[in-house]
Amino acid sequence: SGDDLLEISGYQNYSELRQVGSDTLVVFSDSDTVLLKGVTSASLSSSDFVWIDPLNEPPPGSIVGDDGNNTLTGGSGADVIYGMGGSDLLNGKAGADTLVGGTGNDVYYVDNAGDKIIEAINGGIDETHAYTNWTLADNVENLFLRSAANLAGKGNGLANTMVGNGAANTLEGLGGADRLDGRGGSDRLVGGLGADILTGGTGNDSFVFAAGHGHDTITDFDLSGDDLLEISGYQNYSELRQVGSDTLVVFSASDMLSLNGVLVASISNSDFLFV
Template sequence: MARIKGNSNRNTLKGTQRHDSLQGFSGNDRLTGEKGNDLLDGGKGQDALLGGLGNDTYIVDHRGDRTIELANQGVDTVQTFVTYRLGNHIERLVLKGRQSIQGAGNGLNNYLVGNTGNNLLRGLAGKDRLMGGTGNDILDGGTGEDVLIGGVGNDTYLVDNIKDRVVEAANQGIDTVRSSISYTLRSHTENLILTGTQNLDGTGNSLANSITGNSGHNVLNGGAGADILMGKTGDDTYLVDDIADVTIELANGGIDRVRTALANYRLADHIEYLEFTGTQNSTGTGNDLSNTIIGNAGNNILDGAAGVDKLIGGLGNDTYLVSDAGDLVVEGIAEGIDLVKSSLADYTLTEQVENLLLVGNAIKGMGNDLANTITGNAANNILFGGDGNDALFGGVGDDKLIGGVGIDTLTGGAGVDTFALLETGGDIITDFDPSNDIIALNQTAFGLLDQIVGSVLNASKLVVVNSDAVALGGALDLLPSPLTRLIYSTESGNLFYDANGTSLPGIVNGLGEGGGLIATFEKVLGAVPTLTSANFVVDSIV
């Protein structure tokens, strides 16, 4: 190799047809390599470096240095100590020294290498390969299918092509990909930021990732690990699979949704929808917004919290916590045995929900067409079964239990309870206490009692007999009045309504149209209750 050196003057150096080393020193020099794989170092000053044919290497140390190559003259490299952009027809750029400088390619398939500083490497057009070195580097391949290798340091990768490839090794820093396309983080890369305004998906890896959306509608999936998912504006969907995942939304940042297979999840602020996937039993809790919470095939507990919420249980035996009068519970046919826990003053079960439990300061609970179980709290409750064969439990408090249509089972619990009977049909009263409790008869259904609303039953309207046989056709001398309408059997605890009265001759003609079994009083402490007319009132009830 010929070594050709200049001096401190302005030199013009020209190489041979072989491999040469040209060094210009301190002047504004012009170095021409001719043929061969030449090394051109202009030294200090603003130098013009012409490699010619061959795989040439240019040493650049001044922003005014110019490298000149023609097409098809070899694979050439610039080694630079200053920020530099490759000229035409030069393929490679290597940053030297320890300064935080920048390097840019051109339209070719470039190879760019950083130094120990914090570099910005830009490949521009072409299929480029960028290597960041040991600093905190920014690698932007530009258009084309690029390979971006950050190395040691907290590196940032700009991705704009689905075939761009980010390469990181373990324990090489906290690295970030900024992507204008849907993107899945590769191994050993921690953070992802979606850019632009397109609707993009961002997916993490097994690390604890931070994934940030853009202004579009994003789907953010942290994957394994304790991830931070930030949607920004747009209608975003968060896929949550780790109990330590964190979702962050802006106020008024779109209509956002969390989809999760976790057993327990509470919506973070500013997120509207929660949907459970899988088949496990899950508990979902809303926030202060008007949430929609959707269960899965498991036995879910859904609590909208504050706001007007929509709770959809799906399959399974679901429990709904209702705290706002505008809350809506949605159940399908044959989707399990479901329960509403209501803290409202007044609540009516929606269709396809079987059970109701009053909690907190709730007062009134009403069933639907199904066979409901309705349970009161410590307050003075009003429980109405509606249609169906219902079970009502008053609990503590002075409760009013209205079975409604069907054969209902009524349990008052502690307190002075009122058992309201709408019609004949055979309701079952399990714990009647004659010293405290009251039987309220519906004036409309039992109009032949001929009493005003709110009045205590006239003694002549009730007869107590010792058997059902007597009640249904026995001795006439047991009947105190031809206007007797209620017959109570101490044998069975059955209470009958005689719509015929006792004037035709007696009840042997049957109980008449509208008559029949009103209720059965179960034994309490081994004996059926002792009833008198003082235990009855006539009421409008509903």
């Protein structure tokens, strides 16, 4: 009765729909099956499946590009859009859409929490422009938050670039050496694992650092405002070290923060929140 989908890669079709009591067993091979609880095989149709392997033909009804640089736009429904080759722009518009970029440096626009992006491994340097809270899909490098809303963006294991909007954003890099830029608003920036570079922009920003995060750099810690260093896993720093015009906040031999353009003498306890 809804718009749930089975997204299948590595197969062009199932080999059997087998009724097992009140359930349906979708068989792809002897070792690959999916059991759908409380679903009869007679109630399933081709529209319940999306075959997402880029080597397969897109399903009927899809919006499909070619090997050029295409701009592909959906409508008000739940669209399935394939960019194929080339550096494409895919915008599903309204509805919970499935966007498949293929090869090339692709640009995705999403505005629905139910939108899905499928990007190939080594499929170029790709970016998502989000009008809703968004977590980067696998193999997509960069995220830009759009609209004037307070949005949250989360990265993946790659070296992500994540850019906020003019509102209060939360940006979380996860793994990889990320670059986070809050832009306007009072933002919360979490670099996560890796050697991350954090820029708050305007507003009273919070920079979140935890034990095990490594060596992060904050480019614009504002001592004249209410920027804050939020630290977990430590009860205090072990050293404030002047390094040229920067301050190195040392927590351990492997965990530290560089504050660009900040003098040790100007730092006070009120700049830290140990949680």
